[in-house]
Every structure is written in structure tokens, then in C-alpha cells.
Amino acid sequence: MDESSHGHSISSNILSMQCAISIFGKDSPGIIAEITSVLIAHQVNIEDASMTILQGHFAMILVVSLEEMDLSFIEDDLKKSNKLIGFDISVSASDSDGSSIGKDETTTSRYMLQLSVRDTPGIVARITKTLGNYGANIVDCSTRRDNATEVFTMFLDVDVPIQNEVEIVSEIKSVSSGFVGDVLFRKVESIDL
Numbered sequence: 625m626d627e628s629s630h631g632h633s634i635s636s637n638i639l640s641m642q643c644a645i646s647i648f649g650k651d652s653p654g655i656i657a658e659i660t661s662v663l664i665a666h667q668v669n670i671e672d673a674s675m676t677i678l679q680g681h682f683a684m685i686l687v688v689s690l691e692e693m694d695l696s697f698i699e700d701d702l703k704k705s706n707k708l709i710g711f712d713i714s715v716s717a718s719d720s721d722g723s724s725i726g727k728d729e730t731t732t733s734r735y736m737l738q739l740s741v742r743d744t745p746g747i748v749a750r751i752t753k754t755l756g757n758y759g760a761n762i763v764d765c766s767t768r769r770d771n772a773t774e775v776f777t778m779f780l781d782v783d784v785p786i787q788n789e790v791e792i793v794s795e796i797k798s799v800s801s802g803f804v805g806d807v808l809f810r811k812v813e814s815i816d817l
Contacts, residue, residue, distance in 0.1 A: 640691045642671070642718040647702070649711030651682040658707035659684070666690060666698050676766070687718065732761075732783040734812040737796070741805030743769055743776035751778070754795045758788040775805070
């Protein structure tokens with residue numbers, strides 16, 4: 625198959641079906657190369673992906689598009705791959721069409737939360753409950769704990785309903801006042817990519 629026909633084949637797959645894949649296991653070099661090799665063998669196109677290492681554990685979530693087929697073939701091939709033996713792998717069809725469900729950019733503002741505090745139980749729960757109580761939607765979350773210093777860091781991107789901005793900013797300030805360290809919650813005026 626030449627390059628142009630291969631490109632056409634992939635393009636037609638993009639519109640066919642969307643599914644989510646989650647992969648979790650002990651980290652080692654070459655995992656992403658192995659995953660993507662299996663996916664391209666099934667002519668799967670990666671539309672969105674997030675990967676991180678969590679204290680020595682590899683964790684990745686992908687949203688992919690492919691021609692309609694039995695998803696168990698992809699899951700089986702991933703699980704049979706030498707690099708992924710023993711990994712927890714899940715492949716499931718998605719009902720989403722890829723649009724941002726529930727997000728109306730004219731009625732929300734993007735905020736960023738940066739937190740670096742002494743670790744205590746409940747930090748994530750208190751912040752996220754406050755946001756959820758006022759209808760804010762967390763669109764990206766990253767956390768880390770430095771075991772040597774016991775410092776917990778969290779970064780959130782949050783879509784805040786415009787009508788609740790004042791209350792949310794006030795509540796986040798109130799909730800985080802008991803934390804020992806730095807908390808910044810600010811509106812993002814523009815995003816430079």
C-alpha cells in the first residue's frame with residue numbers, strides 16, 4: 625500500500641468509531657512505542673492521550689478512532705504484547721462525538737490552580753468538592769508528592785461558570801487557608817500554545 629492510500633485509509637477511520645483505552649502497569653522503557661505499534665497495526669488513530677508515571681507505575685489513557693470492529697481484538701493484542709504482560713488494559717467504546725459536553729465557552733472562564741503544600745489527607749477532596757459544589761469542571765489534573773519533603777503539589781485547569789466566579793474564588797481561598805504552603809487560583813486570560 626502506498627503512502628497516499630494508507631493516509632486515505634486512516635482518514636476514513638477517523639470518522640468511524642471512537643473508543644477509550646486505559647493502560648496501567650510497572651514502568652519500563654519502550655511502553656509507548658509498543659502501544660502505538662499495536663494500535664497502528666489495527667489502523668487506529670490517536671486523537672487524545674495523557675500519560676504519566678505515578679511512583680514507578682505507568683498510566684496512560686487514550687481516546688482513539690478506528691473503523692467499527694470488535695474492540696476485543698485490540699485489547700487482546702495489547703495484552704499479548706511482551707512489554708505489556710501483566711498490565712491492566714481496558715478498551716471500551718465511547719458514546720462521545722469528541723465535542724466538549726457541558727462546556728459552553730461563553731458561560732465559563734478558564735482558571736488555573738497551583739498548589740504546593742505540606743501533605744495532609746483530604747487536600748484533593750476539599751478543593752475538588754468546593755469546585756464541584758459551584759458547577760466548575762476540572763479539565764486537567766496533575767498531582768505529585770515528594771516523599772522526602774512531604775510536599776504535595778497539584779495543578780488543575782478548571783472551567784468556572786461565570787455566574788459563580790466570585791463565590792468559587794472566595795471558597796477556594798477559604799478552604800486553602802488551612803494549608804501550609806502556597807496556593808494560587810487565578811483566571812487565565814489567554815493561552816499561549
